[in-house]
Amino acid sequence: MSCQPETQEKLVFDRPAVLADVPTHYCPGCQHGVIHRMVAECLEEFGLVEKTIAVSSIGCSVFLYNYILVDTVEAPHGRAPAVATGVKRARTDAFVFAYQGDGDLASIGMAEIMHAANRGERISVVFVNNTVYGMTGGQMAPTTMIGQKTTTCPGGRCAEREGGPIRMAEIIASLDGVAYCARTAVNSVKNMAQAKRALRRAFEVQIRGEGFGFVELLATCPTNWKVSPVAANERVAKEMIPGFPLGVFKDASKED
Amino acid sequence: MSAKRVFIKGNEAIGQGALAAGCRCYFGYPITPQNDIPEMLSAAMPAAGGQFVQAESEVAAANMLLGAAACGVRAMTTSSSPGVSLMQEAISYMAGSELPGVIVNMNRGGPGLGDIGPSQGDYFQSVKGGGHGDYRTLVLAPATCQECYDLTFTAFDLAYKYRNPVLILGDAIVGQMKEPVTPREALPVDPAEGGDWKLTGRGQRAPRLLKSLFLEDGALAGQNRLLQKKYEAMRAEVLFEDFETADAELVVVAYGSIGRIAKSAVRSLRAAGVKVGLLRPVTLYPFPEDKLRELAAAGKRFLTIEHNLGQMVDDVRLAVRGLADSAFYGVFPGNLPTPDEFVEPIRAAAKGA
Numbered sequence: 001m002s003c004q005p006e007t008q009e010k011l012v013f014d015r016p017a018v019l020a021d022v023p024t025h026y027c028p029g030c031q032h033g034v035i036h037r038m039v040a041e042c043l044e045e046f047g048l049v050e051k052t053i054a055v056s057s058i059g060c061s062v063f064l065y066n067y068i069l070v071d072t073v074e075a076p077h078g079r080a081p082a083v084a085t086g087v088k089r090a091r092t093d094a095f096v097f098a099y100q101g102d103g104d105l106a107s108i109g110m111a112e113i114m115h116a117a118n119r120g121e122r123i124s125v126v127f128v129n130n131t132v133y134g135m136t137g138g139q140m141a142p143t144t145m146i147g148q149k150t151t152t153c154p155g156g157r158c159a160e161r162e163g164g165p166i167r168m169a170e171i172i173a174s175l176d177g178v179a180y181c182a183r184t185a186v187n188s189v190k191n192m193a194q195a196k197r198a199l200r201r202a203f204e205v206q207i208r209g210e211g212f213g214f215v216e217l218l219a220t221c222p223t224n225w226k227v228s229p230v231a232a233n234e235r236v237a238k239e240m241i242p243g244f245p246l247g248v249f250k251d252a253s254k255e256d
Numbered sequence: 257m258s259a260k261r262v263f264i265k266g267n268e269a270i271g272q273g274a275l276a277a278g279c280r281c282y283f284g285y286p287i288t289p290q291n292d293i294p295e296m297l298s299a300a301m302p303a304a305g306g307q308f309v310q311a312e313s314e315v316a317a318a319n320m321l322l323g324a325a326a327c328g329v330r331a332m333t334t335s336s337s338p339g340v341s342l343m344q345e346a347i348s349y350m351a352g353s354e355l356p357g358v359i360v361n362m363n364r365g366g367p368g369l370g371d372i373g374p375s376q377g378d379y380f381q382s383v384k385g386g387g388h389g390d391y392r393t394l395v396l397a398p399a400t401c402q403e404c405y406d407l408t409f410t411a412f413d414l415a416y417k418y419r420n421p422v423l424i425l426g427d428a429i430v431g432q433m434k435e436p437v438t439p440r441e442a443l444p445v446d447p448a449e450g451g452d453w454k455l456t457g458r459g460q461r462a463p464r465l466l467k468s469l470f471l472e473d474g475a476l477a478g479q480n481r482l483l484q485k486k487y488e489a490m491r492a493e494v495l496f497e498d499f500e501t502a503d504a505e506l507v508v509v510a511y512g513s514i515g516r517i518a519k520s521a522v523r524s525l526r527a528a529g530v531k532v533g534l535l536r537p538v539t540l541y542p543f544p545e546d547k548l549r550e551l552a553a554a555g556k557r558f559l560t561i562e563h564n565l566g567q568m569v570d571d572v573r574l575a576v577r578g579l580a581d582s583a584f585y586g587v588f589p590g591n592l593p594t595p596d597e598f599v600e601p602i603r604a605a606a607k608g609a
């Protein structure tokens with residue numbers, strides 16, 4: 001009789017080496033971490049880790065560099081696409097991605113994202129839309145949904161007073177320099193798989209020199225939405241996805 | 257072996273100087289009176305194997321500069337007053353992240369939209385930081401087209417020596433006038449430059465990080481202590497032109513185009529037997545305060561002449577404090593002075609009037 005256990009544990013899910021093994025500063029249920037992981041996986045799958053330069057931005061994700069172990073420069077609020085333009089122009093052989101929240105990208109940084117996309121900069125932008133300013137305590141963002149309560153629209157966002165939520169993926173897709181543009185969500189396993197595919201495509205168009213790659217990811221901010229992580233995920237499905245339809249809005253070259 | 261003399265504008269001299277000094281990324285946005293620079297570099301930079309981007313704004317141009325600087329590539333942006341105001345955010349971040357880059361300000365009249373004529377109204381903004389936070393940029397003030405060329409070389413060298421943004425502060429006079437310039441031999445940039453900090457993609461080494469956020473307890477104080485040390489060390493880079501101050505009773509202090517016009521006035525007064533001299537700061541930060549103090553200790557009087565309502569005069573007074581004061585003669589922005597305009601104010605100050 002053998003003393004060996006009959007079945008050995010098999011590792012089916014590992015941490016990408018480029019992802020640091022450190023405690024996270026993100027709140028429970030925050031999906032910045034999930035998205036970091038997907039970005040890290042893509043970098044490894046494409047063998048990009050050694051030639052990547054990341055541009056981190058302002059907001060809860062500024063500490064991207066504590067988690068994704070690649071060369072990184074920090075950009076001022078909203079300016080990540082301009083900084084990434086400078087990086088890519090200086091090092092045309094590098095793989096360059098910027099990581100921005102909705103406050104960062106769609107408010108102060110509106111001009112920079114539009115023009116970098118329009119120029120067709122060979123960069124990839126990971127755009128995390130949680131419909132709120134996370135880091136500063138839950139104020140209204142350009143993407144805040146009609147009726148959504150925040151600390152600066154306590155009665156709920158009102159279209160007549162504050163305008164409606166800006167749908168960035170649709171706007172970016174309309175620009176000539178864009179090679180790939182999609183909106184995804186990370187609220188379910190199915191959507192996560194789609195989000196990962198979208199990130200891969202956004203990276204791929206840069207690798208192939210085809211143009212600008214953009215992925216909007218609908219994500220949660222349970223802390224500032226003042227709901228549990230589970231309820232936050234439900235909100236993504238029930239409220240956000242209907243208002244921010246998922247899909248690929250532009251794909252310059254479909255063949256894989 | 258240096259190339260043949262060329263007859264070019266101050267603006268073009270800056271563009272050519274940058275190319276010869278190894279600048280390979282240029283980002284800009286049109287504004288008078290510096291458009292010759294982006295116009296010439298839009299063709300010359302790609303021809304030299306570099307990158308030219310007309311940015312969507314000065315905000316973006318300066319942030320592109322930040323990105324290229326983080327990669328250790330010699331990079332430059334140029335603008336004029338309102339545009340440089342928009343660049344201040346990125347300049348502050350570059351100072352905080354210790355990134356080298358060259359920013360040219362062909363100063364025009366302000367405040368606000370002002371006019372497109374020459375002015376020195378951006379002195380305070382240039383030498384006292386300009387953006388938010390405690391920081392300094394080295395500031396170089398050319399008075400001739402040759403200096404536009406030479407100081408652009410100096411600017412890149414200093415930017416890398418100190419890992420800091422360097423400003424070139426000119427104006428519409430020096431930018432728009434044409435003079436013979438002797439170019440220098442183009443420099444092959446040392447491939448080791450920035451080797452211990454620049455971002456290249458990490459390869460086999462540990463990842464590098466360039467940032468200006470320091471949240472941990474005491475971290476920001478530590479960073480600012482380091483920066484302060486660096487700004488102190490920059491004092492060694494002081495440059496100035498000393499014109500006949502040795503036996504002068506009155507020393508005129510003036511920089512850039514105004515320094516040059518004042519020099520003509522000083523020369524004509526000298527010919528008339530009046531004992532005056534000129535001290536022209538070439539670096540505005542660091543400021544030639546030791547030299548001024550030495551002159552004050554030797555009993556000289558001072559007259560500061562500027563193309564503004566009185567800015568550098570504060571630094572002159574600080575430098576000579578306890579020993580002397582400085583009179584002030586200001587040319588209002590929007591007016592173009594001739595040497596003759598300065599003769600009487602200098603003569604009066606020389607008499608101690």
Ligand SMILES: Cc1ncc(C[n+]2csc(CCOP(=O)(O)OP(=O)(O)O)c2C)c(N)n1
Nearest residue numbers: 058059060077101102103104132133134135
């Ligand atoms: C110029 C400037 N204005 C304001 C701020 C303050 N600020 C920091 S983070 C932030 C909002 C970030 O929100 P978002 O991009 O949605 O990221 P999140 O925190 O939700 O991940 C703001 C306004 C700043 N850092 N700089």
Ligand code: SF4
Nearest residue numbers: 026027030060134221
């Ligand atoms: S505040 Fe919101 S976005 Fe920021 S870490 Fe917490 S959950 Fe995430």
